Amino acid sequence: MSPRVLGAVVAIVVLGGGIIGYLMFRASGEAEARVSKVLRAVDAELNADEIDRDSLSDVLKDVERLQVESPSPALTRAEALIQLALGRTSAAWETISFAATSPEGSPEDRWAGARIAARLHAEGGESHVGSQAMSLCRESAQDSMAPEVLFLLWQVAYRTDSVEDWLDAYASMKADGEDSLEARTAERIGYFLAFHIADRIGIEGDAARLDELASDENAEPAVRLLCAFIRDNAEASKSVTEQELLKLDMQWGESPPELAVLLARAQLSKASAEDGRPDELHAAVEILKNVLEVFPTFVEARHLIAVAHYGLHEATLQKAHLRWLVENAPETDTRRASWHRQL
Numbered sequence: 156m157s158p159r160v161l162g163a164v165v166a167i168v169v170l171g172g173g174i175i176g177y178l179m180f181r182a183s184g185e186a187e188a189r190v191s192k193v194l195r196a197v198d199a200e201l202n203a204d205e206i207d208r209d210s211l212s213d214v215l216k217d218v219e220r221l222q223v224e225s226p227s228p229a230l231t232r233a234e235a236l237i238q239l240a241l242g243r244t245s246a247a248w249e250t251i252s253f254a255a256t257s258p259e260g261s262p263e264d265r266w267a268g269a270r271i272a273a274r275l276h277a278e279g280g281e282s283h284v285g286s287q288a289m290s291l292c293r294e295s296a297q298d299s300m301a302p303e304v305l306f307l308l309w310q311v312a313y314r315t316d317s318v319e320d321w322l323d324a325y326a327s328m329k330a331d332g333e334d335s336l337e338a339r340t341a342e343r344i345g346y347f348l349a350f351h352i353a354d355r356i357g358i359e360g361d362a363a364r365l366d367e368l369a370s371d372e373n374a375e376p377a378v379r380l381l382c383a384f385i386r387d388n389a390e391a392s393k394s395v396t397e398q399e400l401l402k403l404d405m406q407w408g409e410s411p412p413e414l415a416v417l418l419a420r421a422q423l424s425k426a427s428a429e430d431g432r433p434d435e436l437h438a439a440v441e442i443l444k445n446v447l448e449v450f451p452t453f454v455e456a457r458h459l460i461a462v463a464h465y466g467l468h469e470a471t472l473q474k475a476h477l478r479w480l481v482e483n484a485p486e487t488d489t490r491r492a493s494w495h496r497q498l
Contacts, residue, residue, distance in 0.1 A: 190225055193217050197233040206240055215241070228254060232267045239271050244278055247271045255291060262298035269295045269304075273311050277412070280452030280483065285315040293320065300327060306337035310413065313348055314453075316356050316485070318377035322384060340403050344417050346392040349385050351455050357487040358382065362389070397421040412450045419443050419459055426466060439463045454484050461494075474498055 197218065200211045215237045222230045231254055238247035248271050254260045255268020269291035276284040292308040305328050312321035325345055328338040358368065358378055368374050369382035400418055404410045410418070422439035425431055443460040446453060457476050464473035480494045 187225075190221055190227060190230065193221055194229055194233055197237060201236060201240055208241060211237055211240060228261060228264060232263060235267055235271060239274060244271065244275045248275050256287075262295070265291055265298060266295045266304065269307060269311075273307055274449075276311070276314065277450040277452060282315075285311070289315055289317055289320065296324070296327075302328065302335035302337040306341065306411075309341055310411065313352065313413065316352055318352060318356070318381050321352070322380055325384075336403070336406055340407070340411065340414060343395050343399060343403065344414055346385065346388040346395075347417055347420075348413055349381055349388075353381060353385070354490060355454065355485050355488050356381075357489055359489055362386075412446045412453055412456065415442055415446045416453070416455050416459065419446075419456075419463075423459060423463060423466075426463075433467065436463045436466045440467070452483070454480065454488065457484075458490065458494075461497075465497075 193214070196214050200207065200214050215234065218230055218234045218237065222234060231250060235247045235251035238244075238250060248268075251264065251268050251271055254264040255272075257264075260268075269288065272284060272288035272291055276288045288311045289308075292304075292311050295304050296308050298304075305324050309321060309324035309328065312318075312324060325341055328335070328341050353365075356377065358365070358381065360368070365382040366386050368378055369386050371379060374382075397418070400414065400421065404414060404418060407414070419439040419442040422435045422442065426433070426435035426439070440460060440463045443456045443463065446456045447460070450456065457480050461473050461476040461480070464470075464476065474497075477494045477498050481491065481498065484491060484494070
């Protein structure tokens with residue numbers, strides 16, 4: 156081959172490689188731009204004041220299509236969080252579980268996984284899902300001490316009776332120094348939730364007995380710590396008013412189930428007074444029905460709605476909730492015998 160011909164061949168190869176490289180670079184840039192556009196749409200939909208299911212479903216289709224063309228962790232998280240918002244919690248967990256539990260997973264993957272696992276546990280109540288949610292919440296709290304992360308850890312620890320984690324998350328929120336909605340909520344309702352945990356893990360007795368257990372070196376650490384928390388917060392709890400709880404509820408928009416249950420309890424307390432009215436019982440039932448729609452395994456909500464139905468002489472509804480409690484509440488819950496007797 157003559158030098159002139161060889162030079163022409165080399166030039167064509169080099170030029171062709173340059174064109175291919177340019178086209179690949181441009182295609183990559185266009186793909187990134189499409190991904191960024193879709194992710195912005197996802198954020199807008201998930202942060203809207205109200206979820207538009209049709210619009211969110213359309214965005215999900217865009218995410219799924221792009222995930223095939225240009226797979227990325229950000230698209231995986233977006234897909235899972237949309238599925239969560241649409242109420243497809245099991246599908247959301249299937250989407251995010253590998254990334255969330257992988258050692259190579261990012262803090263964003265773990266946080267998305269923690270939120271989804273927490274919801275899955277609230278819906279189904281399976282202990283292994285609760286353990287997974289706790290693990291991801293702990294890891295997320297190591298990644299970030301943001302109020303929303305600590306608050307979810309606090310909620311899941313309460314729901315799984317993980318006393319030490321619950322107390323640690325509470326202390327971290329208070330120590331943070333920020334006047335966050337999450338910290339204020341935990342501070343105002345924590346004392347009352349502690350009694351729920353005490354009932355579920357089998358702690359019985361009056362204030363004097365709890366004080367005794369708080370100082371008993373032979374008691375289980377969880378029992379001793381929980382009783383000490385109740386003792387140390389008893390005085391401050393007396394200043395908590397229904398109006399404060401209602402103000403917190405308004406600030407949340409979508410109230411945490413733990414706060415909603417205490418608002419329902421306040422309605423029941425008013426209904427039990429001498430001048431109590433049936434509409435207060437109905438108000439409690441409505442609050443608790445809303446809680447059980449998103450958190451059907453919440454023992455306290457089941458217990459209180461059974462009480463409200465009893466007050467309204469709605470025996471069939473009362474017994475349905477009592478039956479659920481007898482069949483599903485923890486074996487250690489000291490109220491089980493009472494629920495069984497009422498059936």
